[in-house]
Amino acid sequence: MWALRCFLIPYRGQAILGALFKFVEVICELILPSLMAVIVDSGVKNHDAALVRRYGLLMIGIAILGFSSALVCQYFAARAAQGYGTDLRTGLFERITQLSYHQQDEFGAATLTTRLTNDVNQMQLWVAMSIRQVSRAPFMIIGSLLMTFILDWHLALILLVATPILGFVVYWLTTRMSPLYRRYQAQLDHLSAVVKENLSGVRVIRAFAKTDVETEKFNQANDAQTQTGLKIGRLSALYNPLTATVVNMMVIFILWIGGGRVNTGSLDQGTVLAFINYVNMILAAVLMLSNLVILLTKAMASSARVKEVLTTEPEIESVTQTPVTLTTNEKVNVQFDQVSYYAASTEEQRGQAILDDLNLTINAGEIIGIIGGTGAGKSTLIDLLPRFIEPTTGTIQLFQQDIAKMPISQLRQLISIVPQQIELFSGTIASNLRFGNPDATEDELWAALNVAQATEFVQQTDGQLQARVERGGRNFSGGQRQRIAIARALVKQAPLLLLDDATSALDYLTEAHFRHALAQQPWLQNTLIISQRIGTVMHADRVIVLRNGRIVGFDTHDELLKNNQFYQQLVASQLDQDQAGDQQ
The missing domain is CATH 1.20.1560.10 (ABC transporter type 1, transmembrane domain)
Structure with a gap:
C-alpha cells in the first residue's frame, strides 16, 4: 500500500x-x-x-x-x-x-x-x-x-x-x-x-x-x-x-x-x-x-x-521520443540484417530459433507474399516490424532507419496491420473504421470499404456506417469481420500494410477483386501478405518462403516454381499437377 x-x-x-x-x-x-x-x-x-x-x-x-x-x-x-x-x-x-x-x-x-x-x-x-x-x-x-x-x-x-x-x-x-x-x-x-x-x-x-x-x-x-x-x-x-x-x-x-x-x-x-x-x-x-x-x-x-x-518494466520501449527523419524516396523500404528471434530472451535459455538469420531487402512499391508451413514463423516475422516483439539478434530498417531507434508511436503510424485473429470493438462500423484515423471523413470510410469489398453488405445493414457492432463483432460473419478489419487498416493510410492471413475467409473472386483494388492505392508503398493459399501469394511481386524459421526462397512465383523444391511441394499440395505445369 x-x-x-x-x-x-x-x-x-x-x-x-x-x-x-x-x-x-x-x-x-x-x-x-x-x-x-x-x-x-x-x-x-x-x-x-x-x-x-x-x-x-x-x-x-x-x-x-x-x-x-x-x-x-x-x-x-x-x-x-x-x-x-x-x-x-x-x-x-x-x-x-x-x-x-x-x-x-x-x-x-x-x-x-x-x-x-x-x-x-x-x-x-x-x-x-x-x-x-x-x-x-x-x-x-x-x-x-x-x-x-x-x-x-x-x-x-x-x-x-x-x-x-x-x-x-x-x-x-x-x-x-x-x-x-x-x-x-x-x-x-x-x-x-x-x-x-x-x-x-x-x-x-x-x-x-x-x-x-x-x-x-x-x-x-x-x-x-x-x-x-x-x-x-x-x-x-x-x-x-x-x-x-x-x-x-x-x-x-x-x-x-x-x-x-x-x-x-x-x-x-x-x-x-x-x-x-x-x-x-x-x-x-x-x-x-x-x-x-x-x-x-x-x-x-x-x-x-x-x-x-x-513495477514490471516493459520489454519494448522507445529509446527516444523525438521523431526521426525518414527517407521514403529511396529504392529500399524494408531491410532485415541477420535477424533471429528466440522464444526466450536470454542466451542460456535459448532453444530452437523461431526465426533464424533472416536477411532480406524489400524494395519500394513491392507486394511481398509470405508462405510456409504451420509454425514456420510467418506471423513472427511481421510482428517484428511494428516491434510487437524484439529480435534477439540483428537489426531491422524501415525507410532507412533502424526501427529500434525510432519512437514506437512514430513507427506504428507507418504501419497498418490486419491480424490473424480479427478483433472488432463494440460501437459502430464507423467507430471501428476510424480506430487508426479518428479524422477520416465518411467518403474515406466508404472508399476503404469499397477496396475491402465490404460496401455491399454494409449498405444492406440497418444504419450502414452507424450500424451497431457488438463486442468482438459477433453480430457479423467471419468474412464480414475480416473485410471490416481490412477497411479499418486501409482508412489509416499507412505506407506499409501487413496482412496476416487476412483474406482466409474470402472466396477467391472477392479476394481477386480486393487485390486489384488494393494495387490502385497511391499512398501504399509496400504490402506484406501472409497466406496459406498459393493462389494469394502467387500474384505478389516476390514471395518469401519460410521453413522452420529460415528463408528457403525469396523470388517471384515463376522462378520459385522452377527452382525451389519446397515451394514446388507447397504448390503441388494445393494445385492440380497440370495446373502447376501450366504455371511453369
Missing part, C-alpha cells in the same frame, strides 16, 4: 481534511458521556431542571457539530478514494497496454482483469475507510481511556488492562487471515481463467461432448475458493464474540467495583454510567478496527498484485 502512495498524493488535501473533521467528530462524541454524567450527578440528583436544560442543549449542539463533521469527512473521503482509484486504475491500464505480448501472456488475461477491477476496488475501499475510520478508531480508544482516567483512575485501570487483550485478539486473528486472503485472490484468478476459457471455447466443448468434464473442472476451482472463503468466514466470525466477551467482562468488573463504591459514597452514579458509555465506545472502536484490519489484509494482498504489474 505504501509503495502506491504516489497515486494518493494529488488528493492528500482531501485526505487530511477528512481526517481532521473525523477528529472533531470523535472529540464531540467523547465529550457527551461526561456531560451526561454531570446531568445525572448534578442535575437529576439535585433536581436542578435549569442545569439539565442547559447541559441538554449543549449536548444537542455538540451532537449536531459531530454530525456535520462526519458529513464533511464522508465527502472528502469519497473524493480522495474515488480519485485515488481512478488514477490507479488508469495507471495500471496504461502499464498493461505497454507490456509486450510475452509479458501479458505471462500474467494472463484473467489475472490482469481481476487486478484492474477487483484489486483496485479493494484498495479504493481501504483508502475511503482509512480516512473515515482509521483516524476514528485510535482516537476513540485513546480518547475514551483518557476520559476515564479523568473521571476515576481506579476504574480506568480495568480498561487499561483489558485494552491490550483486545489488541492481542485482533493481532492473533489478523496473522491467520492474511495468508488466506492472498490464497483467495490467487484462486479467484484461477476461477476467472477457467470461466473465460469455457466461455470462449463453448462451441468446441459442446462439439466434443466435454461439458461434464469442464463442469467438473469449474466445480473444483469453485470449491477450492469456497473452502478458503469458509476458512476466512470462520475466523472473521470469531471477531465479534471474542471482542464482545472481553468488553462485557470489563462492564461486569466496572459494575461490580463501581457499584460497591457508589454504595460507600466514593463514586457517583453518573460516573459509572459514563464509564459504561466509554466502554461501549471502546468496543465499537475495536470492532471497527477489526473490520478495518480485514479490509487492510485484503488491500495489502491486492496492492502486492497491483504493484507487481506496475
Whole structure:
C-alpha cells in the first residue's frame, strides 16, 4: 500500500481534511458521556431542571457539530478514494497496454482483469475507510481511556488492562487471515481463467461432448475458493464474540467495583454510567478496527498484485521520443540484417530459433507474399516490424532507419496491420473504421470499404456506417469481420500494410477483386501478405518462403516454381499437377 502512495498524493488535501473533521467528530462524541454524567450527578440528583436544560442543549449542539463533521469527512473521503482509484486504475491500464505480448501472456488475461477491477476496488475501499475510520478508531480508544482516567483512575485501570487483550485478539486473528486472503485472490484468478476459457471455447466443448468434464473442472476451482472463503468466514466470525466477551467482562468488573463504591459514597452514579458509555465506545472502536484490519489484509494482498504489474518494466520501449527523419524516396523500404528471434530472451535459455538469420531487402512499391508451413514463423516475422516483439539478434530498417531507434508511436503510424485473429470493438462500423484515423471523413470510410469489398453488405445493414457492432463483432460473419478489419487498416493510410492471413475467409473472386483494388492505392508503398493459399501469394511481386524459421526462397512465383523444391511441394499440395505445369 505504501509503495502506491504516489497515486494518493494529488488528493492528500482531501485526505487530511477528512481526517481532521473525523477528529472533531470523535472529540464531540467523547465529550457527551461526561456531560451526561454531570446531568445525572448534578442535575437529576439535585433536581436542578435549569442545569439539565442547559447541559441538554449543549449536548444537542455538540451532537449536531459531530454530525456535520462526519458529513464533511464522508465527502472528502469519497473524493480522495474515488480519485485515488481512478488514477490507479488508469495507471495500471496504461502499464498493461505497454507490456509486450510475452509479458501479458505471462500474467494472463484473467489475472490482469481481476487486478484492474477487483484489486483496485479493494484498495479504493481501504483508502475511503482509512480516512473515515482509521483516524476514528485510535482516537476513540485513546480518547475514551483518557476520559476515564479523568473521571476515576481506579476504574480506568480495568480498561487499561483489558485494552491490550483486545489488541492481542485482533493481532492473533489478523496473522491467520492474511495468508488466506492472498490464497483467495490467487484462486479467484484461477476461477476467472477457467470461466473465460469455457466461455470462449463453448462451441468446441459442446462439439466434443466435454461439458461434464469442464463442469467438473469449474466445480473444483469453485470449491477450492469456497473452502478458503469458509476458512476466512470462520475466523472473521470469531471477531465479534471474542471482542464482545472481553468488553462485557470489563462492564461486569466496572459494575461490580463501581457499584460497591457508589454504595460507600466514593463514586457517583453518573460516573459509572459514563464509564459504561466509554466502554461501549471502546468496543465499537475495536470492532471497527477489526473490520478495518480485514479490509487492510485484503488491500495489502491486492496492492502486492497491483504493484507487481506496475513495477514490471516493459520489454519494448522507445529509446527516444523525438521523431526521426525518414527517407521514403529511396529504392529500399524494408531491410532485415541477420535477424533471429528466440522464444526466450536470454542466451542460456535459448532453444530452437523461431526465426533464424533472416536477411532480406524489400524494395519500394513491392507486394511481398509470405508462405510456409504451420509454425514456420510467418506471423513472427511481421510482428517484428511494428516491434510487437524484439529480435534477439540483428537489426531491422524501415525507410532507412533502424526501427529500434525510432519512437514506437512514430513507427506504428507507418504501419497498418490486419491480424490473424480479427478483433472488432463494440460501437459502430464507423467507430471501428476510424480506430487508426479518428479524422477520416465518411467518403474515406466508404472508399476503404469499397477496396475491402465490404460496401455491399454494409449498405444492406440497418444504419450502414452507424450500424451497431457488438463486442468482438459477433453480430457479423467471419468474412464480414475480416473485410471490416481490412477497411479499418486501409482508412489509416499507412505506407506499409501487413496482412496476416487476412483474406482466409474470402472466396477467391472477392479476394481477386480486393487485390486489384488494393494495387490502385497511391499512398501504399509496400504490402506484406501472409497466406496459406498459393493462389494469394502467387500474384505478389516476390514471395518469401519460410521453413522452420529460415528463408528457403525469396523470388517471384515463376522462378520459385522452377527452382525451389519446397515451394514446388507447397504448390503441388494445393494445385492440380497440370495446373502447376501450366504455371511453369
